[in-house]
Amino acid sequence: MENKQDTIRIQWFPGHMTKAKREMQEKMKMVDMVIELRDARIPNASKNPMIEELCNQKPRLIILSKKDKADALETRKWITKLQKEDVKVLALDIIKENITPKVVEASQELMKAKIERMKRRGIRPRAIRAMVVGVPNVGKSTFINRISKKKIAVTGDRPGVTKSLQWSKVNANLELLDTPGVLWPKFEDEKVGVLLAVSGAIRDEILPLEEVAAWAMRFLMQHKPELLEKRYAIELDEDPYSNFTKIAEKRGFLKNGKEIDFKRTIETFLREIRDDRLGSITWENADEV
Known part of the structure; x- marks a missing residue:
């Protein structure tokens, strides 16, 4: 085993991810907000720069998944750092926690202004529609299955399991659109x-x-x-x-x-x-x- 230098060049952008980005762009106008999953162990590295572009100013709920594998103090710092007016942040153990009420409540808070506008116009608010996005293997499919309390999305402990877009209903207040995990063409850092x-x-x-x-x-x-x-x-x-x-x-x-x-x-x-x-x-x- 040779002692190599620190420079490591890694790139990965399978064809299905190019298609996924195009489909996500087309479907974005159908949703009210975005739920972005990131890995709590690498909250910055697991963000996808393309998501910023695709979101197009839509409210966003960032979920730091795998919080049980991350340092709790650092996770609290990251929540403070990432939170903004139109961005809420939750750290969750999506396997062990009862995540549904927390996610629904956070989504309703993000969409509160739009819901109030609909009520003032005499329109009965429909379920919030959210697109779920994130890099591969961050736990999106597990998140959707847990929050929906049934097996809708295919899961796996390897990246690239979800290959297509699919809808799932959480309850009367929230519907989710699952997407494949998408990496970007080039890691600048x-x-x-x-x-x-x-x-x-x-x-x-x-x-x-x-x-x-x-x-x-x-x-x-x-x-x-x-x-x-x-x-x-x-x-x-x-x-x-x-x-x-x-x-x-x-x-x-x-x-x-x-x-x-x-x-x-x-x-x-x-x-x-x-x-x-x-x-x-x-x-x-x-x-x-």
């Missing part, structure tokens, strides 16, 4: 691509996994060394690759009983990060973005 890779938003098959794992190891060595020491029971070295060697030896990841299996080691390391085995980690500091 290389760190964004790395953070999406670490979190699992990009398919491992197309990633330079060794470099992604080394970046994550360096980050944790600098910011959360205690998590590495606790999880792997090793004394950390300054060289990330030396630490991978120690982990492999501890876990018995050896080929032919003696040669270090680095591939298995880095795959296990990234999987354990994504499965929250090291603890709650936020990879972006709200004060620094």
Whole structure:
């Protein structure tokens, strides 16, 4: 395993995403607001710059999903940072929490002015129509299934599961339009691509996994060394690759009983990060973005 430089170039824009963007543009005029899911571990890197363009000034509810995997203090900072007059922010554990009342209430607050206008004109307010958007693997389909209390959207623990647009009714007050997870054609900041890779938003098959794992190891060595020491029971070295060697030896990841299996080691390391085995980690500091 060679010690590579920090520069990691990652790009991914499958054909179905080009089509999805076009469909989202066409459907945007049918909705009142946008519900944007982001990963609470990477609240800035998991935003899609195209969403700003597509939203076209519509009110937006940002949901920081996977809050159970993120640092709670950092999540509170991010909520304060992202909240604006026409943008509300909720941090949710979409698997364990009863999310429906919270999302419906937040949506009604965002649309309060429009609802009041309809009432003044003698029009009975209809259900709020919201488009659900977000990068791959951020939990959109799980969110829709949980809030609708039935399996409408296909879910999976890998990016790119949802391929088409589909409507679902939450209750008399809210209807949702699900969309495929869309990444953008080019990551202007290389760190964004790395953070999406670490979190699992990009398919491992197309990633330079060794470099992604080394970046994550360096980050944790600098910011959360205690998590590495606790999880792997090793004394950390300054060289990330030396630490991978120690982990492999501890876990018995050896080929032919003696040669270090680095591939298995880095795959296990990234999987354990994504499965929250090291603890709650936020990879972006709200004060620094």
